[in-house]
């Protein structure tokens with residue numbers, strides 16, 4: 001009945017860095033090729049932020065191992081992907097970026113640590129995951145605690161490096177501290193609207209408006225509880241309604257996508273954590289069709305899927 005529409009997508013958040021290290025430690029090789037590149041291509045995902053994820057206890061050595069392992073795989077697969085660090089996006093290969101989720105491994109001298117991450121190619125980073133660390137406070141930390149003095153230095157240095165700041169996991173106090181401290185726009189790579197699903201990882205209308213006003217981006221996330229607390233509504237269509245709500249708040253030029261697929265992870269994560277029709281990268285076009293379904297026109301969908309992210313990177317990353 002409905003014309004199927006396929007559109008290029010930039011997915012701002014997938015924990016692929018973590019996956020590369022954990023499989024490498026088990027002796028596997030060619031992890032991007034074996035587990036990820038085909039699935040991304042099937043979903044027409046032509047850009048992806050590959051996150052190195054740290055939950056709060058990892059040290060600097062672990063951080064270095066993960067980032068280096070991902071960088072090596074990105075360098076080895078240049079026939080199929082473009083290791084994106086800024087400038088023009090490739091039109092014929094997957095644009096793959098290194099991103100950092102959580103920086104619990106920085107306990108002093110944030111500048112030196114951030115310089116190393118930047119040199120490896122990392123271009124987006126969040127100071128914390130859900131944890132409370134030396135830099136910032138995540139959604140599960142003390143609600144009265146925000147950024148530390150060290151965390152403010154980290155933000156200032158990221159501004160100086162042109163490394164993009166991600167606020168998806170910060171608690172509200174840290175969120176407002178980051179917005180006040182950062183001289184540049186910031187992004188929430190994978191957070192939805194709290195109005196539609198009242199969980200601490202989603203954004204209040206006030207936060208969404210502040211991100212819009214600061215010229216930032218908001219990435220729609222397909223983790224099922226962030227889509228809806230009602231299990232029957234954990235679908236791409238419901239996620240599209242989050243997009244509609246953000247659009248109504250003035251966000252059409254600030255919407256993006258950060259699915260946070262977990263099908264390749266072990267333990268408590270996995271496919272069961274996702275919306276029913278957005279379980280892995282190959283199903284990504286279901287969101288494109290859902291956006292159409294809830295009333296977005298083609299020009300608007302292109303902005304959400306690709307255009308807003310591309311414009312943001314061209315403006316805020318060094319070429």
Ligand SMILES: [Zn+2]
Pocket residue numbers: 101168169190260
């Ligand atoms: Zn996350």
